Amino acid sequence: MLSATVRPAARPVLPATVWGPSNADVHVAAPPQGALMTAKPVHVRVEWSVLPPQVDAVGVALHALLSATRQEAGCRACTLATDMGTLVTMRLQEVWDSEDALRQHLRSPRFDALAGLLESAITQPRIEFVLPTGTRGLEYARGVRHGLDGSR
DSSP: OEEEOOOOOOOOOOOOOSSSSSSSOOOOOOOOTTTTOOOOOEEEEEEEEEOOOGGGHHHHHHHHHHHHHOOOOOOOEEEEEEEEESSSSEEEEEEOOOHHHHHHHHHHHHHHHHHHHHHEEESEEEEEEETTTEEEEHHHHHHHTTTTSSSO
């Protein structure tokens, strides 16, 4: 199994302010007005299989693509694992700072390139977007790319 892992970006966490005379009376302060709220990270999971003769070409293209993706604003991590066998199964995982960062990525030429690589799959690719509101499939990416998610 091949695996490449990238840097998790350091994210500052604002400490909560606690008031009260004892632990029995503890209140957590709301962030100051105008303070940035931290968004929950979102995850992308893609799995697909290719024939062994395709591995070299797909692997080279994927590594170049992932290297560029790691440089995108909001990308916390981007990993690729490969299981060799009769079929070669590729598992791509990405972690984004927020759903907004993911939406930007989905509209980028790099996502177009990934979609092109998925066409080399000999099995139906499995794609999951793990969002704060739940897990979605490929329809989520289509909606974002066509402005149907209300975020444009």
